[in-house]
Amino acid sequence: MSAPRVPVHPAFAEWDGSVAHARAMQAELAKRVVLRDGFAKPLRTIAGFDVGFEENGEVTRAAAVLMDAQTLRPIESHVARIPTVMPYVPGLLSFRELPALLDALAMLSAPPDLVFVDGHGIAHPRRLGIAAHFGVVTDLPCIGVAKKILVGAAPELHQMRGAYVTLRHHGEQIGWLLRSKPNCLPLVVSPGHRVAMASVGDLVMRYVTTYRLPEPTRLADRLASRRDIKRG
Template sequence: MRIRQVHPWDVSVEEAVDLQLRLAARAQKAAPFRGRVRRVAGADLAYDKRGDRIWAAVVLFSYPDLQRIEEVVDTCRVHFPYIPGLFSFREAPPILDCLERLRSRPDVIMLDAHGIAHPRRFGLASHVGLLASLPSIGCAKSRLVGAHETVPSAKGGQAPVYYNHSKVGTALRTRAGVRPVYVSPGYRLSVGSATAMVLACAHGHRIPEPIRAAHDLANRARRLRSIQIAEM
């Protein structure tokens, strides 16, 4: 699929924040998914111990039966610093490269990150979704912003996450006895449909299958170090 080249990535921290403020406006339409979801992609990354190279992986699954269809990995060096709230400037490039090389188009992509549950309502999931013109979901392992009540302990238990007087996501128990994950729509999705899709992809593990598979693939690629794709 084609990726839009909207802005450069070698920007300063100030420019990055400015870009988020400007791009966020395009990622705030909360629409429930239209039609049938047939393919869901999961994306995640692995870092080397020095923290200057990352491996990105995208794994495509059929939905809702979750059969593995296709997978892509990419690697590149990172220069942008680790700053909560600015992940996309480190992680989006290699993920977008993977998406660009994907043969069949996903209906939605879920990432180990936040969507609009972000200081400027434009987390990594939103950024990737916007540039790829693909509905996206952020499913993070911990909270970045917002607050919520106690999450029911059974699988499927949830509590809305509020930030600045608006609902930005869901704290969702994907399995009994584990900490909830934080689901927030990234691009062109509603909190409800994003939450439903994550729960539908929870197969006995805290992390939904597409992201789990991408996490595993990224780590395997890192250990092998055999796929050193062109750097940019």
């Protein structure tokens, strides 16, 4: 028995570390994704999650920001830092970033009613982007908010704020392209878990103020990338 080089999060204990096994796990986990609204109404609290890196990528830094769903005021913020476990591989992002995100989640004093994760939900080759993986593992309602398309294609989109078009992959809808801010590249939003496809656009726009990113993800982004103490 050789001791692991770095702490392994329980959710990844069964993973043998190979790309092939990771893909097999994604296929199984994807079957557990629920695409129906399963969150508290009205929403009381929401949370944003994102990851950044330190020490030339050797340390993974996850940020969690809990906020009041009504006033949008931050209630608490946390940062979890752990040794980076794996390099970036398109399609396997969650195996690299989720362990740190789960640690940040554990630091919250109470679970949020709805979670926004920086990255894709089911808009993924095997329908298990990091937001969907996060949702299935925690069973928390979750939405994926990405800045670029990983897979799929969509028609042209109007410049007006709030405009949206369907993102398709192999003929099926996997998410939406949403213009959260005029003259800015659209966001790629998709259900992560316990959120219906038809609800995603509204839920994201509900928390967009004057920036391209919705507040939960925008604040977590600043904390994870240390934008909060630097410029911007």
